[in-house]
Amino acid sequence: MSDLLSDDEIDRQLPNGWERDGEEITRAFEFDSYLPGVGFASAVGGLAEEAWHHPEITITWGEVEVRLTTHDAGGITEKDIELAGRCNEIYE
Numbered sequence: 001m002s003d004l005l006s007d008d009e010i011d012r013q014l015p016n017g018w019e020r021d022g023e024e025i026t027r028a029f030e031f032d033s034y035l036p037g038v039g040f041a042s043a044v045g046g047l048a049e050e051a052w053h054h055p056e057i058t059i060t061w062g063e064v065e066v067r068l069t070t071h072d073a074g075g076i077t078e079k080d081i082e083l084a085g086r087c088n089e090i091y092e
């Protein structure tokens with residue numbers, strides 16, 4: 001099981017654009033319309049399956065919110081940080 005990160009480790013390791021929200025990290029990815037967001041969410045789903053680590057994804061018009069926590073550990077771990085970084089890679 002992954003170890004929980006300390007507050008300092010989380011603050012230092014948060015990827016660009018991500019914020020801490022309690023025991024989760026989150027980022028709202030912006031798009032020009034709805035379907036690009038749907039495509040992005042699908043790609044995040046593929047990353048999640050590859051990592052076997054699954055975010056909460058909320059799709060609205062022009063925005064996809066991704067929220068990550070490690071349920072098995074009850075908080076934020078390296079798995080969350082790593083997947084957040086990979087989400088950034090496919091967005092930028």
Ligand SMILES: C[C@H](O)[C@H](O)[C@H]1CNC2=NC(N)=NC(=O)C2=N1
Pocket residue numbers: 052053054055068069070071072073
């Ligand atoms: C049973 C299955 O292996 C677990 O639920 C995996 C799958 N995906 C997961 N996703 C997330 N975000 N946290 C987990 O602890 C987790 N564990």
